[in-house]
Amino acid sequence: MRQKLAGLPQLFNADRLSMVVLALIFFVAIIVASYATRYLKGDRRQKAFFGNLLALVVSVSAMVCADHILLFLVSWAVGNALLTRLMLHKHVWEAAKQSSIIAVKNFTLGFVFLGAALLLLYNVTGETSIHALVTKPIAFKWVFTAGGLLLLAAITQSALWPFHRWLTSSLNAPTPVSAIMHAGLVNGGGFLLTRFAPMLASNADILNIIFITGITTAVLGTLWKLMQSDIKRMLACSTMGQMGFMIAQCGLGLFPAAVAHLCWHGLFKAYLFLGLGSAAKEKRLDLEYPPSFIQFLMALVCGVAAAFMFCISSGKQILAPNTTSFLTFLAMLTGAQFALPIIRGKATAKLLVAALATAAMGFIYGLSVGLIEGTLAPLHLMAPQPLNAVHFLAAALLLGSWLAMLFINPSAQKNLYPAWLLKKYVQMLNASQPHPNTITAHRNKYQF
């Protein structure tokens, strides 16, 4: 693919990573466009929507295929600018305007971080090609500085705490725009870190920082998601948490796994946005927590089966002494959670049914991850790290928060909430609110 024309710098280098992300973008864009032909019918800015969408697809395609740092930077900025324009669909609506302003500020900051990182790397290496640049040996301090800047750019792009507010305030955008946003540019952070993976993977410290940043938002975003009472903000906070997890996977050195997460979450979230008209009908079922100790133990056994199948279908070593075990651990928790309703249900031979179903789930989970990892394998982006204290701490956090949901049931305690918990609730509720300017506090300021 490298067809360098004499005298001209190489602009593009479409590798397998580009192809995977291109496939995602095109797939979602086609669906969203088809959806919008009906959904936006009669809307006075339907044409502008399609124009911006097309331009967005072009610019994001350029970005994922870009090799020249300048092209990468420009297409990154143009993509974000177009996204902001899409968000501003109802441009006479003050709150929508404010949402875009917040997004513009955030993306500008991200642009500065990215620009600084690229400038630094160019100065150090003298290379304008990303592919050449990331494999060059660079002094530790420059990797650390550039890595830090790239991480900051990724944080702003993927709405990690504390740069999450543009995303949780972005819901004045039409639903199809949210769909394309949550399957598209919000994933930019994960893509960016993966692009520079060979460089970042050489530095365990920066990976640790990336991991901590990611896992913090993963937990925080999930907490906020669970607290929200409107569907769109719930989805936005959920995305925030998922982005945190994606970045955390980068921090584990498992860049292909992060890309897998980026793709599958993108599709899942786009689907939820497009179908949110049914949200009012979805009845929340009582899961009857807490389970008994025996049931819990049985679920854990099923969880182990899921983890085992996950390793097999994703081609991972069982009990590997490195960060891939973090994902195996997650597969086990998920398997246990999946098995619980079956074990507590009415099925005959519950444990057998649960174990089989859970193993199947673990298998599909592994297959999904393995599919992307396998595609990206020739790029050698997989860089599992030795396990360290931070990883164990994070695993404990994931385990603890999961157990808390299962076993601590506030409603059972007859309204006996300690003051600190009430205070925390209010604090978290406030923290997860959209920016005040983006709320339509006076109904008549809404405009269609």
Added chain:
Amino acid sequence: MLASRTPIQLPHTAINTNFKEVSMKEITDAVLAENNTEVLHINNNLAIYKAMENSWKKITPFWPLKNLIAVNPLAGFEHVAFEEGLAQAHAYFQQQHMPAGMEHVNRETIKWLQVFFDQGQSTIQMPLRTKGFLKSTLTLVGFDKQLHKNNRHKVQWLAKLPSAPEEIIAEALLYLGINTDDCELFLTLMLTTLPGWAAYIQYRTNWADEQDAFHQHPVTQTEYTAFRLVLTCLIWPQAKELINWHKKALLETNITNTYRTIVNNEASYQQSLIKQLDSIQPPPQKLKAEAHLVFCIDVRSEPFRRAIEAVGNYETYGFAGFFGIPVTIGNPVTGESYASCPVLLKPAYTVQQLPNCSHQSCKEGHSRLKSLKKLYQSLKYTFTTPFSLVETMGLASGLWMGLKSLAPAGASYLQSTAQKWVAPDYTVTPNIEAIPFMQQVSFAAGALKLMGLTGNFAPLVVFCGHGSTTENNAYATALDCGACGGRHGAPNARILAKILNDENVRNELRKQGIDITADTTFLAAEHNTTTDEVEIYNEQTTGSLASQLTALKSNLALAGNKNRIWRGGEMGVNTTAARAQQAIGMRSKDWAQVRPEWGLAKNAAFIAAPRWLTKNINLEGRSFLHSYEWEQDSDGLLLTTILTAPMVVAQWINAQYFFSTLDNVAFGGGSKITKNITGKIGIMQGNASDLMHGLPLQSVFASDAEAYHKPLRLTVVVYAPKDRISHIIGQHEVLQKLFGNGWIYMICYDPQEQKQYQLKRNLQWGLLQ
């Protein structure tokens, strides 16, 4: 049945009874004690109480998404003339500007209302909700730094607040420096500056269904007013400004042009309607019809009735779609139940819909479906596992999303097949034994008399309810049967048909002069207003009846197609007879479709008359048609029922469409494309906003710029002697209000005088020009 009931007027004026009792007791005590200062205090409290009560009268209820009921958003202004109400509403609800302080108060109010009234969106819910609205919110507000900014004075003020909401109101009004004279206006503005949420509280406190009336998270009107005032004291102590803001708005309001346009449009509509009706003469004699079909008065029935009448010897009738059966419908499989009757009525009995498959196998199917949902929800709504959930389901949801967007019909087929595989479909039979026998007879007699179908029964009599089928539509229930409380009409139709097929019931009816011979069979059906398909239920017919039914079915299919083609034109779909079913049916399955059907848009008239008056004219689906035979109603009781129940409901619907079109932001829901759903109860716009009560833009507008519905006040046409109508209006305040204040029109076709009259605002008749 209906006639015996005085209709409740909107808005309901009942108020927190505790409050009343306390006040009255205090008054007695005070009078006994003859303590002057005490009396002063109580007079003050009484004034506040009156002001509170009056402020809530301006607020119309808003039903949640599970059963969206159409109401007049300006029902609280019906005691004044229409144009005056329009002007007042403009000042209250349509102001473009609002003081920034009030916006800030709204923002914080919305935040707390969202979490308190959440009906199952959040997993980690607001704590303390079972302690009631005011107690729980105020406890948490104490921790809300965003609100009181840790200002010591504010925190102390909060901590020292009395616990009774009425005392909080009195204290807050004092704090804000509101004069007694301005008290009512100020309290009203506390509600009207966030009208959608106030409307929801009005629903919860006065109009709620069985489940919501005894909600485990209780709220009262006094509590809500108190909460608004507390936030206002904390955030915007200068809130007194609101009074001048409103008075200025009222002075500057000019609705002359709006009103003129409305009146002109109404005049031209009425002229064409009268012209259509003018040429018609009573038919010479009635031929025995092959079948009688009774439809709901819903405007969507009219074109369908025309179509079915055109393809065969069928007679059709119009009647409220709950068929006079005010019951709660229970589902023994899911254990759920709902009131299936107009919200003006309280259901007296619970009728279970028994499944026709073995009860056990139905239950198993249902529980299988529930288990699958549980698996999904269990992974989604907790910590940690959502990360793996999205990766496991990503590919499948991507493919599914693609199929739903690019091939909605295929996706719909696949979904229903899969669903049937997990939980097979089943038909149901109502267990009418829950209704005592004599009550069954009375329901049946009442319904038949009111629809004017008391003799000469055709071999087949079909009660045809209606409902809609839409996909991914938060407003789905707004398209269902309003007479059934925003639900599908089939269950009620099934009950009436079953009652009337009972030999014993028929014997009783014979005593009342309604002779139903053995060769008549009653059937229940449902008209799907989105697809124009009609499904007939529980048909157990033999011999010649079976062949008649087959003929009827194929004629219903023909009529459906005819109607589809016409409706297609209205929706901008040009289709042919061969393709109509697919083209229109697609709209009910497409998750991206924002205009699956036009619902009751363009409604303009309510006609109570025999069918022959309207049979040969095209009313374009704009009229509610209620059957009425004036000769069979010498005491006027039937007409009283028609005018005070179905006509009032039609007026609610008419007013909802009217105001949603007039100002889709102030009275409607705004565009669907930026909608958000809060607490599973209602729509907000974008990040957060007022609860957007009213119809969405796409229900009344063909495009952002062009309205489809025409805002016309309802024209009521009655084929009856004018003195009878006058007499009825004289007895019913609600009618005097509506006609006397010009909220609707009345045109009388007097069959005795052979003349047409129009009712004037002074409730006198004038000859129609």
